[in-house]
Every structure is written in structure tokens, then in C-alpha cells.
Amino acid sequence: MARRRYSKKNQLVRLIIGAIILVVAYFFYGEISLEPEMNYGSNQNDDGYYYYTYVSDNDYYDGANGLINEALKQELHEILNENITRTSYAEAKNFLANSDVSLDDDTKVYNVYDGVLAPRTWDSTSWHREHVWPNSRLGVDRVTESERSIASDLHNLRAVTPRVNSSRSDRFYSEGSGEADTTEDGGFYPGDDHKGDVARIIFYMAVMYDDLTLTNDLALLLDESDHYTPDGARMGQLSVLLKWHKEDPVDAFERNRNNVIYEYQQNRNPFIDKPEYVHLIWENMAIDDLTQPEEEVVNYQSSLFMLMIKEHVYDI
Structure with a gap:
């Protein structure tokens, strides 16, 4: 019994010492922060909206801190275009072999819409280059x-x-469920596992290029008379894409792809890094609407603090 009391007392002493060391380091040296890092994240609330986080100084998106609506869209446009390195359409065959590589099998690429794993090396038959925002609508x-x-x-x-590419053609995106398929209204559903990816690519294009327009107008989306002309530079349906952005969150494949393309093209897709920007640009939301509730922040800080203490105590 005495041995057990000594053990508990010893653990308590270790805990107190660890806490004191952490507090001293935090206040005097600034080496340990108990605040959650203000960085890229994809946490969502119960309605699917992504929480807003500020980025640090000199971050890729630091100029966008605190901006909303058209001001945010314009700032992102300037960030994305500032140092872009254009690659040719021919070169894209080699670049996509790296950016679209499967995270489960690095000898394969992960095809959009159907999730088929195809041989990574380009052979012109196993996979094609798909314009998510169709070429005819650019x-x-x-x-x-x-x-x-x-x-x-x-x-x-x-x-x-290739087979799926032919079926999709240059159709706009429309609501559906399950696997990728054409829709009754003349559109195309990209599949449950791909709809969020597609939405974020479309949002990137709408910010990257000023002449592109997003719309919900089915009559305009069905009109093919002005394809391959400036008047036909539109895509949709916007309301559906916004819904998909929430329902199919950012995943590891998208993040890896974004990083690889950044190495080649020197710009990023902000809606993969900062998915909350979608709400601020197209859904008329304010930053306060996307602020994580205080109790969740407190719980996060408490959990982080206890974890740091435990890790330190066991090192004593």
C-alpha cells in the first residue's frame, strides 16, 4: 500500500514539474504555443461549412487575410497569376503522371470520375487528359x-x-448520386467520390481567369452555339458545385496533387488549401459566420496542453 501511495505522489510531482516548465517556456521564451496554429485546415461545422483560419505573415495567402467577397476573389486572382509558369498541353501528359498518381499504388494514376487505376506511364490509351472545365467552354x-x-x-x-471522357464530353455538372453518369437535364454527374474535387477545380478556374463565369442558368449551359468563343466561357451549375464542396471534403489525394502542381506551375488551388474561401466569395458569408465556436477552441487547447504535459513528463 505504501508503495502505491509513493507511486501516485511521484506521478503528481512529475505532472506539476512538467506544467511549470511548460508555462515558463511559454511566457519567457515563446518556444511553446498553447494556441492552435492559424494555418490550412478543412474542419467543418455540422452544416458542412469550413471554419475560417488566418494564415501567418509571408504565407502564400497572407494578402488574403481578412478579405471577403470580390476583394478576396481579386486578391486570390493576383496571387495565383503572380509567378505562374505555363506548361504546354503536351507536357501535361508527363506532369499528370506525377500529380494524379494514386496514393495507394505509385505505379498508377487515379482517374477522375470512375476512380480507375491506370498505368502511370502515358500510352495514349489507358488514360486521357480531361479538361474539368471543358475546353469548349473556356x-x-x-x-x-x-x-x-x-x-x-x-x-x-x-x-x-477514355470511355468516361467520351460520355462526359463537354457537359456542365449537374446533380446525381452514386457513380458518374449523364443526367436527365443534359448535364453530367462526376460521382460521389469526385464531386468535391471537381467543384474545387471549377472554383479555381473561375478565380484564376477573369473571363470565366459560373451560372445556374440551364438555358445558357445548354446553349452550344457559342462554344469555343468568349461568349461561351461559362460553367455550372454553381449551386450544385457549392453543395458538392461541402458534401465531399478535401482529401489527401487533392492535397498531394496541389503540392505537385505547385512545383511545376508555381501556383496553387486555394480552395484545396483554404476551402472556407468558397463561402466568402460565392455564398455571401462573413468571417464571423465561419469562426470556430469558443468552446471547441478551448477544448482543443486543453487537449493540446495535456498532451504536451504527458509527453514532457514521460521524458523526465
Whole structure:
């Protein structure tokens, strides 16, 4: 019994010593922070909205801190275009072999819409280059292999199974469920596992390029008379894409793809890094609407504090 009392007392002493050391380091040296890091995240509330976080100084998005609506959209446009390195449509074959690589099998690419794993090396038959925002709706001519333009933007290109690519054609996106398929209203459903990815690519394009427009107008989306012209540079349906953005959250594949493309093209998809920006630009929300509740922050801080204490105590 005496031995047990000694053990408990010893643990309490260790806990107190650990807490004192942490507090001293925090206040005097600033080496330990009990605040949650203000960085990229994808936590959502019960309604699917992503919580807002500020970024640190000199971060890729530091100029966007505190901005909403058109001001945020314009700032992101400038950030994305500042140092972009254009790649050709031909070069995209090699780049996509790296950006779209499967996280489960690095000898394969992960095809959009159906999730098929195809041989990573380009052979022109296993997978094609899909324009998520269709080439015919970009307001430019059909892309050529040597072209370096909006039509060769790597963020908008995905590896795709040829059969599915033909079925999708240049249809706009529309609501559905289950696997990828055409829809009764003339659109295309990208599949449950791909709809969020598609939405975030479309949002990137709408911010990256000023001449592109998002709409819910089915009559305009069904009108093919002005394809490959500036008047036809529109895509949708916006309301559906906003819904998908919440229902299919950012995943590890998207994050890895974003990082790889950044190495080649020197710009990022902000809606993968900062998914809350979608709400601030297209859903007329304020930063306060997306602020994480205080009790959740407190719980996070408490958990982090106890974890740090435990890790330190066991090192004593």
C-alpha cells in the first residue's frame, strides 16, 4: 500500500514539474504555443461549412487575410497569376503522371470520375487528359499540343478513363448520386467520390481567369452555339458545385496533387488549401459566420496542453 501511495505522489510531482516548465517556456521564451496554429485546415461545422483560419505573415495567402467577397476573389486572382509558369498541353501528359498518381499504388494514376487505376506511364490509351472545365467552354479555340494557355492549366487537367471522357464530353455538372453518369437535364454527374474535387477545380478556374463565369442558368449551359468563343466561357451549375464542396471534403489525394502542381506551375488551388474561401466569395458569408465556436477552441487547447504535459513528463 505504501508503495502505491509513493507511486501516485511521484506521478503528481512529475505532472506539476512538467506544467511549470511548460508555462515558463511559454511566457519567457515563446518556444511553446498553447494556441492552435492559424494555418490550412478543412474542419467543418455540422452544416458542412469550413471554419475560417488566418494564415501567418509571408504565407502564400497572407494578402488574403481578412478579405471577403470580390476583394478576396481579386486578391486570390493576383496571387495565383503572380509567378505562374505555363506548361504546354503536351507536357501535361508527363506532369499528370506525377500529380494524379494514386496514393495507394505509385505505379498508377487515379482517374477522375470512375476512380480507375491506370498505368502511370502515358500510352495514349489507358488514360486521357480531361479538361474539368471543358475546353469548349473556356472561351478559346481547341487546344493544341504546343499551347501554353488557359487550356493547358494543370489544375484543370485530370487523368481520365477514355470511355468516361467520351460520355462526359463537354457537359456542365449537374446533380446525381452514386457513380458518374449523364443526367436527365443534359448535364453530367462526376460521382460521389469526385464531386468535391471537381467543384474545387471549377472554383479555381473561375478565380484564376477573369473571363470565366459560373451560372445556374440551364438555358445558357445548354446553349452550344457559342462554344469555343468568349461568349461561351461559362460553367455550372454553381449551386450544385457549392453543395458538392461541402458534401465531399478535401482529401489527401487533392492535397498531394496541389503540392505537385505547385512545383511545376508555381501556383496553387486555394480552395484545396483554404476551402472556407468558397463561402466568402460565392455564398455571401462573413468571417464571423465561419469562426470556430469558443468552446471547441478551448477544448482543443486543453487537449493540446495535456498532451504536451504527458509527453514532457514521460521524458523526465
